[in-house]
Structure formats: structure tokens, C-alpha cells
Amino acid sequence: MPTVLRVDGYRFFFYSLEGNEPAHIHIERDDGTAKFWLTPVDCADTIGFRAHELRRLRLMVIEHRLMFMEAWNEHFNA
16 A cells, blocks of 8 residues: 655555556545545545545645656556
């Protein structure tokens, strides 16, 4: 499970066996987890994050989306 970015205690990563799904990024911190689609940026699933954190995470995904897409494409040879 490659970690793409760590910032402010959040870990942004993806699972190596998920190449059959559209590009997305997983985020975890403490007991919270979330999954965001990258195109368009949208929250697919979340457990343990409050609404204000999800808004912040969405902005972080938008800010780093190109880097996440490059890492996804490199890892899955897309």
C-alpha cells in the first residue's frame, strides 16, 4: 500500500490491488478513514471524520490531485 503523501498527521495512500477501480486516494488519521475519487474529486466513503475535516480533506485532495494522479498512473501503469 504505497503512501503518496503525509501532511498534518494525515496519510494519503492507495492499495496495490485496486487498479480496476477509477483513480482514488485513501486517507487515514487516528481512527478516521476516507476514500476520495480523483476525477472529479468527491468523497466515496468515510468513517470517523467529521464534516469540517472532510471539507478540509477535499481541499487537500484538490490541491494535490495531480501528484496523486501521477502516482496512481505510475503504480498501475495507466
